[in-house]
Structure formats: C-alpha cells, structure tokens
Amino acid sequence: xxxxxxxxxxxxxxxxxxxxxxxxxxxxxxxxxxxxxxxxxxxxxxxxxxxxxxxxxxxxxxxxxxxxxxxxxxxxxxxxxxxxxxxxxxxxxxxxxxxxxxxxxxxxxxxxxxxxxxxxxxxxxxxxxxxxxxxxxxxxxxxxxxxxxxxxxxxxxxxxxxxxxxxxxxxxxxxxxxxxxxxxxxxxxxxxxxxxxxxxxxxxxxxxxxxxxxxxxxxxxxxxxxxxxxxxxxxxxxxxxxxxxxxxxxxxxxxxxxxxxxxxxxxxxxxxxxxxxxxxxxxxxxxxxxxxxxxxxxxxxxxxxxxxxxxxxxxxxxxxxxxxxxxxxxxxxxxxxxxxxxxxxxxxxxxxxxxxxxxxxxxxxxxxxxx
Numbered sequence: 001x002x003x004x005x006x007x008x009x010x011x012x013x014x015x016x017x018x019x020x021x022x023x024x025x026x027x028x029x030x031x032x033x034x035x036x037x038x039x040x041x042x043x044x045x046x047x048x049x050x051x052x053x054x055x056x057x058x059x060x061x062x063x064x065x066x067x068x069x070x071x072x073x074x075x076x077x078x079x080x081x082x083x084x085x086x087x088x089x090x091x092x093x094x095x096x097x098x099x100x101x102x103x104x105x106x107x108x109x110x111x112x113x114x115x116x117x118x119x120x121x122x123x124x125x126x127x128x129x130x131x132x133x134x135x136x137x138x139x140x141x142x143x144x145x146x147x148x149x150x151x152x153x154x155x156x157x158x159x160x161x162x163x164x165x166x167x168x169x170x171x172x173x174x175x176x177x178x179x180x181x182x183x184x185x186x187x188x189x190x191x192x193x194x195x196x197x198x199x200x201x202x203x204x205x206x207x208x209x210x211x212x213x214x215x216x217x218x219x220x221x222x223x224x225x226x227x228x229x230x231x232x233x234x235x236x237x238x239x240x241x242x243x244x245x246x247x248x249x250x251x252x253x254x255x256x257x258x259x260x261x262x263x264x265x266x267x268x269x270x271x272x273x274x275x276x277x278x279x280x281x282x283x284x285x286x287x288x289x290x291x292x293x294x295x296x297x298x299x300x301x302x303x304x305x306x307x308x309x310x311x312x313x314x315x316x317x318x319x320x321x322x323x324x325x326x327x328x329x330x331x332x333x334x335x336x337x338x339x340x341x342x343x344x345x346x347x348x349x350x351x352x353x354x355x356x357x358x359x360x361x362x363x364x365x366x367x368x369x370x371x
Contacts, residue, residue: 030122032318035067043319044071050326051075056096056119058322059085061105062257063279063314068100068322079283081257082108082154083169087351089113098325099333100317102127106333107158111343118333121321125313127155132212133191135159141188145208148188149180152346155214156191158335162342167350170241170256173199176353181205194218198241198248214242216298216311220275222246224297228273235294236269240276247275247296264288278309 035043044067051058058077060068069079078088082105089097089109096117099106102125110118133152138160142150152164153173161167168176177199180187187205189196191212200207220243229237229250238260239251248254253263257280264272264284274281275296284293298309325331335343 027124027126027312027316030124031312031315032065032320035319040067040319043067043323044074047071047319047323047326048075050323051077051098054096054326055094056098056326057089057092057094058098058100059089059105059109060099060317061085061101061279061314062261062283063277063311064100064317065279065315065319066282067319068317069282071319071322072100081169081171083171083256083350083354084258085109086112086154086169086347089116089118090351098322100322101125102130102155102311102313103333104130104155104157107335107343108154108161108347110333110335111158111161111340111347114335114337114340117329119325119329120331120333121318121325122316123331123333125316127311127313128215129153129155129191129212130157130160133157133160133210135163138190138210139163141190141210145188147186148208149185150188150190151177151180152190153192153195158339158343160190161346162339164343164346165349167343167346169350170195171258172350172354172357174202175357176350177205177207178203179353192242194244194248195241197245198254214311216277216309217242217275218244219298219309220244220247220296221298222250225250225273225275228294228297232271232273232294234269235271235273235292236263236267237273237296238263238275239296243275251275260284261287264291264293267291276309277311277314279311279314 058072058075060072060079072079085105086108090112097109098119099109104127106118106120133156135157142163150164151166151168152160154167154169166176181203187207189207190210193209193211193213196207196209217240225247236252237250238253239248241254261284265287271292273294273296278295281293
C-alpha cells in the first residue's frame, strides 16, 4: 500500500526568513539564562536539599540542560528516554515526582501515578508533535477508521492517549507494531510521519498515518549530512527515526535516545555524527569521554548555522524554575480522571508488553536505561 494513504495536516508557524518568527518564539523567550560554574553548583545544592526535604525524586530527559541531568543522577533520580521515565516514575517510592522534560512526560507520570504529586519547572514546555495532534481532530480520524488498532507515540496529550489502544516510544515501537502485524491487525498511527514511515518500512505493517513532525528532527538535511560524512569518512552516523528518510538512509545506527547513547558507548569508532537533539551530547560525553561527537547539520537559523538542533521547550527547564517548583509545590500536572483512566490503559499495555520482552542483561549499558 502507499505510505501516505491518508494524512491529517496541522499547520503551525514555521521559521520565517524575514523576521525569524516561529511557533517556538515564546519558548525561546523563556529559556533560562546561562549560569556560571559557581552559581550552577550552588543552585544544584539548593535543589538537592529541597528534593531531600520533600522526599521528591527528579526524572529528567536526555535533552534537558546538563545541570539538571547531573542533579537527577546525583540525587537518586533518573536520566533516560521517555520509556524509562514512565517506568521509573511509576515504580519509585517517592510521592513527589519532578519531571524535567516536556508536558506530555509529566502527564504520563501523573496518568501512571495519580496518587503522586507531579511537578514540572514550566507547564508551557510542550512539543510540536503534541501541538500538531489536537484531540478532537484525532478523535474524528479514529472514528473514520474503526477497523484499525490506534497506536500513538508518547509525544501526545493525555486526551489523545485516551483514544488509543497502544502507546509506544521510539524504544519499543518496532516491537509493538511487529506484534500487531503478526496478529493481522491494521494500524492507525499518530503523530510523527517520519517515525511511522520508518516503522512501516521495517515491519511491512498496514499503517494509516497522521501527518506530524518534530520541529527539531524534521530539520536535519540529507545533503548536508552526506557532505559531513565526506568530511569525516571514519565517523559513524547515529540518527533518531523521527528524522526524514534521506537522513535515516545515511545512518549506521537508527534508534531511540538510549539506543543512540549505547551506539556511542559500545561502538568501536572514535568519531560519531549525531542526528538528534544536541542535549543528548552531555550524557554521551560522560559515558564515552574518549570519543569525538559531531552535531549533524540542520537547516539552521541563518546562513552560518549548520546545527541548531535543540528543542526550545526542553530548553525551558532550568535549575531556577526547578527550585521554584519545589518551593511552591507548583506548577503541578493534573489530568482529568476520566481521561486518565482511559489513557492509562494504552500506557500500561505498552509497559506490560516491554516487560515481557527477552532482553539479555549483557546488552544493557549501566547509566543508560532501556534502549
């Protein structure tokens, strides 16, 4: 079948060549100021004290500021991809979860742990995939195709998850879609078209696609990457599957954030070109200090910018607004109970499925999480 049998388009502002206007302008305006080494350490100590006092745990994504990643690890929290974030928050004994990431991650934590308080540094930290899949339009799309299993990516709202049969992350999407195909199921997929295309090509599943994209990964360019490969012929190319087809085709490793980190840690090369949000480089450098990491080229914000791959909403997380959230116990993530109960089903189904998959312990890399 044709890849794009049917799509639902959602328009949001793209960068404007005249004024640089973008849907992320507000997010960029709220990015915390850079901190000096001394100031950062003092703020980390203050945040650590507040976490201890409140019996709270910090769960951070690989894309957020490196200080937050370090704080999470130093205080018994978690730095991981969205699959492991979901697992960790559910299983941890702490009654207060602080999620450093974007809103759908906080919502997932609350869906799985309704009895817990879930705080975030800034509730306006969102995601273009979430914004590009409005719940009412998605519901209409599902209604039009009742014969399909609804599979949604983690980067969606609680309301969209409430309409789904399965939630997946980039860590487990291939396994789950392969499982559904083996059962003879047809799939309605949302929202990332690049990840959907990649999974369809790998599995041969009958997939009907929503037309969404990540504003970061969508900007990686195959031609520019090819030129960079010529400049560094010994480098291995690591690509997140939310990237365009021309970029994925140039990859030596395609996978989730944790899979890409493992690619660097376990890889035999000394040089790597990394095509995902550059926030990941912080953890890569810690786990593989002797290896050279090169940012993959994007369209850039100007003629001189070859890589500007950083989510502006992830960048809204900082030590100061984290401390404010702990002090004031706000802002909190709340999810309507009726929506939460429905959304929990598709997330729990994913967690149960991944828990039963056979994963050799020797294939795990300490400090990374599930790939």
